Amino acid sequence: MNNQPVLQKTPDSEQFSAPEIAGVYRAIRERRDMRHFHSQPIEAEQLLRFIQAAHQGPSVGYMQPWRFIRITDIELRKQIHQHVNDERLLTAQALGERTNEFMRLKVEGILACAELLVVGLADKREDYVFGRRTMPEMDLASASCAIQNFWLAARAEGIGVGWVSMFDPAQIRTLCAMPEGSQPIALLCVGHVEKFYPAPMLEVEGWDTRRLLSDIVFENAWESSKLP
Amino acid sequence: MNNQPVLQKTPDSEQFSAPEIAGVYRAIRERRDMRHFHSQPIEAEQLLRFIQAAHQGPSVGYMQPWRFIRITDIELRKQIHQHVNDERLLTAQALGERTNEFMRLKVEGILACAELLVVGLADKREDYVFGRRTMPEMDLASASCAIQNFWLAARAEGIGVGWVSMFDPAQIRTLCAMPEGSQPIALLCVGHVEKFYPAPMLEVEGWDTRRLLSDIVFENAWESSKLP
Numbered sequence: 001m002n003n004q005p006v007l008q009k010t011p012d013s014e015q016f017s018a019p020e021i022a023g024v025y026r027a028i029r030e031r032r033d034m035r036h037f038h039s040q041p042i043e044a045e046q047l048l049r050f051i052q053a054a055h056q057g058p059s060v061g062y063m064q065p066w067r068f069i070r071i072t073d074i075e076l077r078k079q080i081h082q083h084v085n086d087e088r089l090l091t092a093q094a095l096g097e098r099t100n101e102f103m104r105l106k107v108e109g110i111l112a113c114a115e116l117l118v119v120g121l122a123d124k125r126e127d128y129v130f131g132r133r134t135m136p137e138m139d140l141a142s143a144s145c146a147i148q149n150f151w152l153a154a155r156a157e158g159i160g161v162g163w164v165s166m167f168d169p170a171q172i173r174t175l176c177a178m179p180e181g182s183q184p185i186a187l188l189c190v191g192h193v194e195k196f197y198p199a200p201m202l203e204v205e206g207w208d209t210r211r212l213l214s215d216i217v218f219e220n221a222w223e224s225s226k227l228p
Numbered sequence: 229m230n231n232q233p234v235l236q237k238t239p240d241s242e243q244f245s246a247p248e249i250a251g252v253y254r255a256i257r258e259r260r261d262m263r264h265f266h267s268q269p270i271e272a273e274q275l276l277r278f279i280q281a282a283h284q285g286p287s288v289g290y291m292q293p294w295r296f297i298r299i300t301d302i303e304l305r306k307q308i309h310q311h312v313n314d315e316r317l318l319t320a321q322a323l324g325e326r327t328n329e330f331m332r333l334k335v336e337g338i339l340a341c342a343e344l345l346v347v348g349l350a351d352k353r354e355d356y357v358f359g360r361r362t363m364p365e366m367d368l369a370s371a372s373c374a375i376q377n378f379w380l381a382a383r384a385e386g387i388g389v390g391w392v393s394m395f396d397p398a399q400i401r402t403l404c405a406m407p408e409g410s411q412p413i414a415l416l417c418v419g420h421v422e423k424f425y426p427a428p429m430l431e432v433e434g435w436d437t438r439r440l441l442s443d444i445v446f447e448n449a450w451e452s453s454k455l456p
Contacts, residue, residue, distance in 0.1 A: 014386075014423075015386055016251060016254065016255070016384045016385070016386070017247060017251070019245060019247035019248055019251060020247055020248070020250060020251025020254060020255075020384065021251060021384045021385060022248060022251070023244060023245070023247065023248025023249060023250070023251030023252050024251050024252055024255045024380055024381060024383075024384040025281065025381060025384070026244065026248060027244070027248075027252045028281045028284050028285075028377050028380070028381060029284055031284075031286070033286050048441070048445075051441065051444075051445055052441065053253065053256045055438075055439075055441060055444060056256050056257055056259075057256075057376070058259070058261050058376075058379070058391065058428075060393055061430070061435075061436075062428055062430035062431065062435060062436040063436075064438070064439050064444070066444060067444050067445075067446065067450075068444060068445045068446070069445075069446045069447070069448065069449070069450065070445065070446070070447050070448070071448060072447055072448060073448045076448055087361070087362065090361060091357060091358065091359075091361050094357050094361050095357055095358070102358070129319060129322045129323055130319065130323070130330070130435075131319075131393040131394055132393070133315070133318060133319045133322050133394075134315065134394075134395065134396045134397065135393055135395075135397065135413070137365060137368055138393045140365055140368055140369055140372070141368055141369075141371075141372040141375075141393075141413065141414075142372075143369075144368070144369040144370075144372035144373050144376070145372050145373065145375065145376040145379075147369075147373065148285070148286075148372070148373040148376035148377065149256045149376065149380075151286070151373075152252055152256070152377075152380070153252060153253060153256060155252075156244045156248065156249045156252040156253070157244070157249060158242075158243055158244070163286065165288055165359045165360070165363055165366045165369075166359055166361075166362075167362065167363075168362045169362065169363065176448070176449055176450065177449035177450050178449075178450045179450060182450070185363070185369065186369075195242075200286075200290055202289070202290035203290065207289075207290060207358075208289075208290040208291075210283075210292070211283075211292050213276070213279065213280065213283060216279075216283060216292070216294060216295050216296060217276075217279055217295075217296045217297075217298065218295065218296070218297045218298070219297070219298050219300055220297065220298070220299060220300060220301045220304055220404070221297070221404055221405035221406075222295070222297065222404065222405050222406045222407055222410070
C-alpha cells in the first residue's frame with residue numbers, strides 16, 4: 001500500500017510526518033478482535049488514555065452518547081461471563097449446521113483480560129434530533145466510532161481489545177444498574193496479549209474469508225462498474 | 229497526554245515506535261467532521277487507500293457488511309444534495325426552539341467536496357447470526373468502525389471527511405439503485421480542506437460543549453464512583 005500523502009493544500013508544518021501516517025495505517029492493519037489475554041494488569045492511566053481517545057470520537061449532533069462502566073467487582077465480572085456463556089449456547093443453537101464449528105471457537109476473554117468495560121448508550125437520547133430524525137440509530141454509529149478510536153489507541157500501545165456482543169442488553173442493563181432508556185452495546189475485554197493474531201481470528205479459523213475490494217466498492221449504483 | 233507505552237509482554241521488534249503511536253493519537257485528536265471543502269480533486273488511488281483502511285475494520289462474525297458507492301455522476305450528486313437539503317428543513321422544524329440556531333449551521337459539503345461516497349449495509353444480512361442474535365444492529369456498529377478507519381486514514385493524509393446522516397434511507401436507496409434489504413447509513417464527503425476546525429464545529433459554533441470524562445466513566449454501576 002502506498003501511503004504517500006497528497007497534501008498540496010495543507011501547510012507543511014501541519015502535515016503528518018511519514019512515521020505518523022505509517023502508525024495510523026499500521027494500527028488499522030494490525031488491530032485485532034482479541035480473545036486471548038494475559039492477566040497481567042494494565043495501569044489505570046493507560047486505560048484512561050484509551051477512553052479519552054474514544055471520547056474524541058465523532059458524534060451526531062455532538063451528543064457524545066457513549067458511557068463506559070469499568071468492571072472492578074470480580075463477582076460482577078463472573079456474572080457477566082456466565083450470562084455471555086448462556087448466550088453463546090443460544091447462538092450455537094441458532095446457527096444450525098454450523099453449531100459444532102462455532103462451539104470450537106473462542107468467542108470471549110472476559111475472565112482472563114486485565115480490564116472489562118461495559119460500553120453503553122446514555123439514556124434520554126430521544127432529546128437529540130440533529131442528524132437522527134430519520135435515523136435514530138446514528139447514536140450507535142457514533143459510539144462505535146468511539147470504540148474504534150479506543151481499539152486503535154490500544155493497538156498502538158500493544159494492548160489487545162475484544163468487542164463481545166453476545167449478550168442480552170436487558171440482562172447487562174440489570175447487572176450494571178443501568179437506567180431505563182440506556183443501552184449496553186459492547187463488552188470490551190482489554191489487556192496484554194502474548195501476540196496479536198496474524199489475521200482476523202475468524203479468518204485464521206476458517207470461519208469466513210476477506211471479501212475482495214471489488215465486491216464492496218461500486219460506482220453510482222449498486223454493482224455497476226467498479227473503481228479502477 | 230502521556231503516550232508512553234506499557235508493553236512488557238510485547239517483543240521489542242513488534243512495538244510501535246514513538247512517532248507511530250503519536251500519529252495514531254494525533255489522527256484521533258485532530259480528526260474533524262468537515263463541512264467546508266476545496267473542489268480540488270483527490271486521486272482515485274488515495275480514495276482507494278481510505279476504503280481499504282475501512283475494509284480492515286472489525287466486523288461481527290466477520291460479516292464485512294459495508295459497501296461503498298462512489299458517486300461520479302454529477303446529476304446524481306445534485307439529486308442527493310437536494311434530498312439532504314429537504315431533510316435539513318424537516319430537521320430544523322423538528323428542533324423547535326433551536327430551529328434558527330440550527331439553520332445558521334453548515335451541515336454538509338456535498339457539492340463542494342472532491343468525492344462523495346454513499347456507504348451502506350449489504351442486503352441479506354439476516355443470514356448472519358454470529359454476535360447478532362440479540363443485537364442485529366451490530367452490523368451498523370461494524371460499518372461505523374470501518375468508517376472511523378477511513379476517517380482517521382484520511383485525516384493522517386490531510387484529507388477532510390464529513391459524515392452526513394441527514395437523509396431518508398429509502399430515498400437514498402432508490403437514488404442509488406440499492407437492493408431491498410440494503411441500508412444506506414452515511415453520505416461521506418471527502419476532499420481537500422483549507423484547514424481543519426480547531427475543535428468540533430458544533431463546539432466552535434456553541435451548539436454544545438464537550439462532556440467531562442467524569443460524566444462518561446463509571447465503575448461497576450451507572451453513576452457510582454469514578455475512575456481516578
